[in-house]
Amino acid sequence: MQTVTPLTPLNHRPSWKALKAHHEQIGTKHLREFFADDPARGERYTAEAEGIFLDYSKNRIDDQTLKLLVQLAKESGLRERTEAMFLGEKINITEGRAVLHVALRAPKSESIVVDGEDVVPAVHAVLDKMSEFAERVRSGVWTGHTGKRIRNVVNIGIGGSDLGPVMAYEALKHYSQRDLTFRFVSNVDGSDFAEAVHDLDAAETLFLVASKTFTTQETMTNAHSAREWALAQFGGDEKAIAKHFVAISTNTKEVAKFGIDIENMFGFWDWVGGRYSMDSAIGLSTMVAIGPENFRAMLAGFHAMDVHFRTAPLEQNLPVLMGLLSVWYTDFFDAQTVAILPYEQYLKRFPAYLQQLTMESNGKHVTLDGTHVATQTGPIYWGEPGTNGQHSFYQLIHQGTRLIPCDFIGFYKTLNPVGRHHDMLMANVFAQAEALAFGKTAEAVKAEGVAEALIPHKVFEGNRPSNTILAECVSPAMLGKLVALYEHVVFTQGVIWSIDSFDQWGVELGKVLATRILGELESGEEPAGAHDSSTNRLIQRYRKNK
Numbered sequence: 001m002q003t004v005t006p007l008t009p010l011n012h013r014p015s016w017k018a019l020k021a022h023h024e025q026i027g028t029k030h031l032r033e034f035f036a037d038d039p040a041r042g043e044r045y046t047a048e049a050e051g052i053f054l055d056y057s058k059n060r061i062d063d064q065t066l067k068l069l070v071q072l073a074k075e076s077g078l079r080e081r082t083e084a085m086f087l088g089e090k091i092n093i094t095e096g097r098a099v100l101h102v103a104l105r106a107p108k109s110e111s112i113v114v115d116g117e118d119v120v121p122a123v124h125a126v127l128d129k130m131s132e133f134a135e136r137v138r139s140g141v142w143t144g145h146t147g148k149r150i151r152n153v154v155n156i157g158i159g160g161s162d163l164g165p166v167m168a169y170e171a172l173k174h175y176s177q178r179d180l181t182f183r184f185v186s187n188v189d190g191s192d193f194a195e196a197v198h199d200l201d202a203a204e205t206l207f208l209v210a211s212k213t214f215t216t217q218e219t220m221t222n223a224h225s226a227r228e229w230a231l232a233q234f235g236g237d238e239k240a241i242a243k244h245f246v247a248i249s250t251n252t253k254e255v256a257k258f259g260i261d262i263e264n265m266f267g268f269w270d271w272v273g274g275r276y277s278m279d280s281a282i283g284l285s286t287m288v289a290i291g292p293e294n295f296r297a298m299l300a301g302f303h304a305m306d307v308h309f310r311t312a313p314l315e316q317n318l319p320v321l322m323g324l325l326s327v328w329y330t331d332f333f334d335a336q337t338v339a340i341l342p343y344e345q346y347l348k349r350f351p352a353y354l355q356q357l358t359m360e361s362n363g364k365h366v367t368l369d370g371t372h373v374a375t376q377t378g379p380i381y382w383g384e385p386g387t388n389g390q391h392s393f394y395q396l397i398h399q400g401t402r403l404i405p406c407d408f409i410g411f412y413k414t415l416n417p418v419g420r421h422h423d424m425l426m427a428n429v430f431a432q433a434e435a436l437a438f439g440k441t442a443e444a445v446k447a448e449g450v451a452e453a454l455i456p457h458k459v460f461e462g463n464r465p466s467n468t469i470l471a472e473c474v475s476p477a478m479l480g481k482l483v484a485l486y487e488h489v490v491f492t493q494g495v496i497w498s499i500d501s502f503d504q505w506g507v508e509l510g511k512v513l514a515t516r517i518l519g520e521l522e523s524g525e526e527p528a529g530a531h532d533s534s535t536n537r538l539i540q541r542y543r544k545n546k
């Protein structure tokens with residue numbers, strides 16, 4: 001790893017100090033006052049790009065906050081770092097890699113050079129290969145070992161090789177080829193695999209083994225089980241594998257070792273992070289589901305947001321604004337989480353997808369120069385679609401003691417116009433954001449004739465911030481824009497915190513220990529008890545009872 005010249009700690013930057021002083025002045029100001037002082041803020045604190053409208057007026061900010069946050073972005077070198085990413089510089093310094101998910105959606109006419117080679121033609125070559133394959137499966141030209149048409153596609157992967165594909169499949173189901181069944185296996189828990197295939201015929205099933213490294217324990221275990229399951233139905237005929245298994249990976253050697261024909265491998269590159277890979281070959285299941293044309297529309301959506309992020313003024317830049325606002329709450333209000341609340345059933349896996357994107361990226365405790373961070377970093381992202389969440393955890397957001405900034409996501413149009421459902425759904429978006437911001441005072445409760453003793457219980461303090469994002473409807477292009485929006489939110493946050501948003505060393509220790517413990521669980525001899533007393537006892541107990 002290259003040595004990094006010591007960076008100015010975040011809390012020593014002039015804009016940070018100014019923000020601290022500013023927070024002391026306005027930190028407790030209520031959103032009711034913000035709106036009373038500036039009745040037009042609902043019109044002013046908005047931004048729009050690529051069909052995505054952001055209302056950020058229900059945040060605890062004023063013009064000065066915005067000015068200082070933008071200054072912080074400038075002092076932290078956001079523009080320079082963004083350019084470095086787009087130009088293919090090796091900004092993932094701990095792994096010595098470029099960070100080029102933006103190249104995955106670059107048009108053919110662009111050129112992005114890494115280590116002296118333009119990567120854009122290679123990206124398009126893989127896309128063309130994927131398109132050809134997807135068409136063959138969708139049309140029935142690709143048949144299985146017995147000549148039967150493929151009816152089931154099972155993606156085997158985990159983390160970025162699963163969450164993106166599942167989320168995109170669910171999000172774009174409306175656009176999918178309905179005579180194909182899609183399943184996703186990720187967990188090393190055998191129940192995941194067993195349930196995914198229990199009603200499938202191997203002769204009609206195609207497995208997409210998706211793993212950047214092709215060494216991930218869970219994925220390789222599931223892939224081997226799939227191989228055995230298929231071979232059992234094909235009477236052990238190894239020739240069947242080529243027709244029923246394809247690989248998506250950067251590791252040709254391991255793919256060949258598994259027995260998958262290299263012809264049936266779809267590649268990508270080490271400059272694509274796992275959690276940034278749903279628009280690479282990792283998206284093959286998405287492409288088979290929605291077709292190459294829709295997949296390319298999704299890529300165009302991603303690209304449109306990339307261009308916006310790279311070129312729009314910071315003050316009107318959607319990812320920059322959202323990234324800065326989350327830094328404001330994380331570091332000055334001690335907010336520990338961000339709730340993602342899509343009012344769109346098709347986006348039901350979007351919060352889960354964002355968990356990996358945000359937390360694997362920005363859950364870091366040291367800055368690029370290896371010193372301990374001076375402030376809090378990555379907040380916990382979580383959420384569920386509305387209106388379901390309203391009937392489970394919203395109570396805490398409204399009346400609990402924690403500050404939880406929320407992102408509401410809603411659409412003007414539904415893909416399934418059923419009676420009044422959509423207006424009802426959207427009424428809830430606006431109502432929730434309004435209730436969180438303005439609450440209900442004791443006076444208002446009293447005026448309703450509520451008994452004295454009950455009044456405190458019925459008070460809503462309000463002053464709970466939220467963003468509201470509105471867009472046309474769920475479509476491939478819109479999904480691309482939304483994912484790219486959050487990718488660049490994460491990038492913005494990471495630049496402010498001066499962390500490497502593109503490594504994930506924090507997942508390693510558990511993997512190493514699990515490998516060691518597995519041996520102890522399976523050993524014929526009593527293990528030496530080389531762990532702490534808690535772990536030793538748990539291992540003993542499991543061995544006795546399994």
Ligand code: F6P
Nearest residue numbers: 158159160161211212213216274
């Ligand atoms: O959890 C760590 C991780 O490396 C993720 O970053 C990645 O998305 C996932 O594992 C799967 O990795 P692979 O695609 O190499 O199987």
